[in-house]
Amino acid sequence: MAQGNSQARPARPRGPMGPRPVGGVVEKPRDLVGTLGRLLGYIGEHKLAVVAGILFAIASVAFNIVGPKVLGQVTTKLYEGLVAKVQGTGGVDFAWIGRTLAILLGIYVASSACNLVQGWLMTGVTQKVVYRMRREISEKIAVVPMSYFSGHSKGDVLSRITNDVDTLGQSLNQSITQLVTSVTQIVGITVMMLTISLPLTGVTLLTLPLSVVIVGVMVHFSQRYFREQQEVLGRVNGIVEEDFAGQGVIQVFDRADAAVEEFERENDRLFTSGWRSQFLSGLMMPLMTLVGNLGYVGVVVVGAGLALNGSATPGDIQSFIQYVRNFTQPIQQLANVSNTLQSMAAATERVFEFLAAPEEEGPARPELPAAREGRVEFDHVRFGYASDKPVIHDFTFTAEPGQTVAIVGPTGAGKTTLIKLVQRFYDVDAGAIRVDGVDVRDWDLAALRSEFAMVLQDTWLFNGTIRENIRYGRPDATDEEVEAAARAARCEHFIHTLAGGYDFVINEEGTNLSQGQRQLVTIARAVLADRPALILDEATSNVDTRTEELIQRAMDELMRGRTSFVIAHRLSTIKSADTILVLRDGDIVEQGTHEELLAAGGFYAELYNSQFED
Incomplete structure (x- = not known):
């Protein structure tokens, strides 16, 4: 029969202990870059689907970017034909315009098809990542020591499994797709604008530094509230779970008012953190729209001057105005992505915190007795x-x-x-x-x-x-x-x-x-x-x-x-x-x-x- 060591051994770590947090300002994520990097590791298991999705997203944007340039050529051709007809030197070539518009329709159909495929691929990747996280959380619950649950409320753990994973799932697909398409769109539109007019491109790019500053400032101030929102939500869930389970005791001891007061106190904190995070992130869109409109006005003024001196055709001005609108749109999308990434990072960090919790330590080489007698x-x-x-x-x-x-x-x-x-x-x-x-x-x-x-x-x-x-x-x-x-x-x-x-x-x-x-x-x-x-x-x-x-x-x-x-x-x-x-x-x-x-x-x-x- 195997014999254990009768000498005293040092105690092994029993996991984090401590009371449930109650109030105070919640700090920003301790390792935002590390959290996103670890999440990329989960996504990397599906690299083929991700790469294919990115390629289809790029193709969709590329087809979409070509459209305004082709439409500008149609506008120029129509304008030149009308001018020739007025002058009696020719007419409008409707056959050429019809063929070009058919090609344009094909381009937009191809763009939509590519977008559909990338959406299908990225949705699959997202759901597989969420599935893996839920499975790992379920497996983790079975191996964390009892002391962990002594220091964490059930509602908070439940919130990490449900709310935080749901937030991750809803944000992940949108974030990756919009990040890829927005960057591709910015690069592609910049190239197309340069092929049309260097002066007009310069006017548009003047708005870019201002956009970057706005996004950076908003992200800096709103991130702390996104994390606080997720953590307070966990505490609210804990209170609700306790109140439902102990409703009989609450009524018998006439503590309904006190229970409501406790809930309202945490619910007020959830309202405050949620309002602040959403308000600050909501400021991005109108501010980015304002910046985009300033660039739009500048392009119209400069473009009118170029058209008068013959440096640009009407079709070029039309195409460029479309590109300006499409140029500010991906910048706004990047601002929205930054908001989504903040919420997703706060939720993901809480999930990873639970997955990183200490586990029960099994022996390196487990032993079994020669006979099981019950001594x-x-x-x-x-x-x-x-x-x-x-x-x-x-x-x-x-x-x-x-x-x-x-x-x-x-x-x-x-x-x-x-x-x-x-x-x-x-x-x-x-x-x-x-x-x-x-x-x-x-x-x-x-x-x-x-x-x-x-x-x-x-x-x-x-x-x-x-x-x-x-x-x-x-x-x-x-x-x-x-x-x-x-x-x-x-x-x-x-x-x-x-x-x-x-x-x-x-x-x-x-x-x-x-x-x-x-x-x-x-x-x-x-x-x-x-x-x-x-x-x-x-x-x-x-x-x-x-x-x-x-x-x-x-x-x-x-x-x-x-x-x-x-x-x-x-x-x-x-x-x-x-x-x-x-x-x-x-x-x-x-x-x-x-x-x-x-x-x-x-x-x-x-x-x-x-x-x-x-």
Whole structure:
């Protein structure tokens, strides 16, 4: 049998801890460039589709850019034909104009077709990136340590999975496409304008520095509010989730006004950050439009002078005016892209922060014992959720295979903490815990936790049938085994009183069952799991005395031959335990059987007798 190291080991990191943030100014993204760079790594997995999409986007813009030049030639040809007709020297060549307009129609159709293809390709890439992120988040939730959820609200984590990933998905396709097309359009239109008139191109380009300055200033001031908007949205979701889950408690304690006040306070912050970010980003469009109109006026004035002295044809002026309008449009689009990138970067950074959260550390070379007997040893264990505030001081005890160990003591004595340490939800600060001779830090985590079946005081049922909830303990169990487990847990009777019986659907919170019925279903789940060791944490605390007696008989049969840890406040339920450990302030103060501890007249006797005082 493999033996674990009995020497004390340093505690491993347990992940970030801390209270939920409440207010204050949220800083700008700590690594905007790094976030976008990491996102490009995700996109890079689909490089062929991305490159093809970019090429089709460039082709679409190229066809679109050629259009005004061709249309200008048609205008010039028509003008020259009308002038010749007036002078009596010729007429309008409608055949040439018809062929040219047909070519122009083909150019615009080709542009639309290329745009359609690139949209189809980029939408596929976007959805694949979002799919991968959601899958990685789902996988991450299963490996982050329990301490992470002690320092982060459920609503905030949920917001990262839903709101932030949705923001990324909605922004990514638009951002990439507009970025490529806008840059291509600016370069292409500049080239076309230079082929028409250098003076008019110079007038147009004078507006470019002003546009760049406006975009830079707006991005600088609005980015902090985009991130704050995403983070406050996570807190608002957390409050909503808590209020829905605890609505009964809120009403009973008349805290509805306080709950509304808390929500309104965070909702006001969400409104303020959202208003500021959207207002600042919304300023870009009118400012860019103003700059574009200034350039447009300049081109008209200078172009009129060039036309009068014969330096430019009417078709050239018409084409150039179209190009000016098309030149300012991609600059405005780039401004919009900068807004979208800010929102996307803030959301993406929050997703990556969660994906970068610490994970449970498995051993480099996992060990398994030679035989699984259910022996559990606590060797001078010391632990605290905060390093300077130990909950368990110096705990030493050995649970022999098949032994039933009851753990009792006042609230906060460390009873449930010991169970969490056995399953390595947390690592000890000093000492060691060994299961079948192997330190839990050397076990394969999945194998270690598969040794135990748990029934907790806080029941957890998911939205599904009673049969599915019981089968969660062993997914490959047959219907007959599920029903046998329900009979052993004494819950078959109430199941048959429900509409549909075992196919009765439990809602998301399990509120369509009583608290005791929910407890019975979780006990049936543990019976079905049939693990070598059992952990019962106040497993019968929510059932009536008669049902408790029935369950206790089932539990006595279930625990036979298995190592069992029973945490109970009702001391009458643990009289038959092989050993009772009495904890006080993280230390064992008494140990023995029920009769031995009563005869000793110590702390256990005091706890036991206090439950029967008048």
